[in-house]
Amino acid sequence: MNLEIITFILFVHVYFSQGDRISLDGQLLNHATIVSRLKLLQGNITFTNEYINKCIYLVNIGTNDYVNNYLMPQSYLTSRIYNPDQYAAILIQQYSQQLTTLYNLGARKVVVFGLGPIGCTPAQIARVGTNGRPCVESINNITMLFNNRLRPLVDDLNNNLRDARFTFVNVSGIAANRLVMPNVPCCQIQSNGLCVPNSIPCPNRTSTAWYDGFHPSEISNSRLAARAYIARSPLDVSPNDISNLARL
Ligand SMILES: *[C@@H]1O[C@H](CO)[C@@H](O)[C@H](O)[C@H]1NC(C)=O
Ligand SMILES: *[C@@H]1O[C@H](CO)[C@@H](O)[C@H](O)[C@H]1NC(C)=O
Ligand SMILES: *[C@@H]1O[C@H](CO)[C@@H](O)[C@H](O)[C@H]1NC(C)=O
Ligand SMILES: *[C@@H]1O[C@H](CO)[C@@H](O)[C@H](O)[C@H]1NC(C)=O
Numbered sequence: 001m002n003l004e005i006i007t008f009i010l011f012v013h014v015y016f017s018q019g020d021r022i023s024l025d026g027q028l029l030n031h032a033t034i035v036s037r038l039k040l041l042q043g044n045i046t047f048t049n050e051y052i053n054k055c056i057y058l059v060n061i062g063t064n065d066y067v068n069n070y071l072m073p074q075s076y077l078t079s080r081i082y083n084p085d086q087y088a089a090i091l092i093q094q095y096s097q098q099l100t101t102l103y104n105l106g107a108r109k110v111v112v113f114g115l116g117p118i119g120c121t122p123a124q125i126a127r128v129g130t131n132g133r134p135c136v137e138s139i140n141n142i143t144m145l146f147n148n149r150l151r152p153l154v155d156d157l158n159n160n161l162r163d164a165r166f167t168f169v170n171v172s173g174i175a176a177n178r179l180v181m182p183n184v185p186c187c188q189i190q191s192n193g194l195c196v197p198n199s200i201p202c203p204n205r206t207s208t209a210w211y212d213g214f215h216p217s218e219i220s221n222s223r224l225a226a227r228a229y230i231a232r233s234p235l236d237v238s239p240n241d242i243s244n245l246a247r248l
Pocket of ligand 1: 044
């Protein structure tokens with residue numbers, strides 16, 4: 001088994017206090033530079049192409065298009081311009097082009113992560129309230145529209161691009177299947193949803209679903225990783241879990 005993983009894009013933090021970030025288009029341009037440099041260094045384009053074709057790319061993006069844009073009507077106009085379904089459609093349309101660009105740069109095995117249960121994050125629960133339910137249902141309904149379009153996008157890419165092996169990870173589905181853990185953070189959070197600086201986090205890191213107001217705890221992440229790698233149900237990851245992808 002030749003498992004080479006390029007962790008391509010992880011959560012892009014757009015919180016103002018957290019500094020600058022590189023857009024997905026910018027990351028694709030950077031990746032094109034890396035691929036050219038690799039071709040130059042390896043001195044054999046066939047070899048480099050075969051090499052890149054074997055890599056497993058992980059693409060996990062979209063959370064902040066909701067958390068730090070659509071769900072912030074005081075700062076962004078998107079929720080006034082687009083209804084939730086139109087917004088999901090626009091994001092997916094751009095994403096389709098960006099994933100095709102990644103394919104054109106040589107990527108074949110690409111793991112695409114859906115959005116997690118944003119309505120279950122302590123920050124959204126504190127902001128909106130849940131009406132006695134475990135999560136903010138209206139927010140999960142909005143982000144589900146994106147997930148429900150992302151999965152068919154993955155199928156389309158596989159059908160239309162030769163040798164493409166895109167695969168979809170159902171992050172929300174996996175999260176809903178975990179053992180029930182409270183939707184509370186492990187640390188004491190301040191008004192921006194991040195941990196109070198220098199505060200002492202909870203002693204037991206496996207007891208909460210969330211680390212701070214936005215980010216999953218270690219236990220949530222490791223359960224997601226385990227089921228993305230070896231799916232327990234065909235709904236977790238499709239069409240190939242990561243362990244299958246590594247063998248192809
Ligand atoms: C270039 O790489 C391919 C694929 O690994 C190999 O078959 C071929 O012999 C290489 N060409 C040269 C000139 O080394
Ligand atoms: C969320 O979607 C479910 C299923 O479509 C629906 O029954 C429910 O009323 C929706 N909830 C809200 C708050 O929009
Ligand atoms: C994700 O999994 C859940 C069940 O665990 C399922 O209801 C849902 O349809 C799946 N979503 C997608 C987009 O495949
Ligand atoms: C931490 O929490 C988990 C889940 O609530 C529990 O199973 C475990 O025993 C706890 N560990 C310690 C050291 O308290």
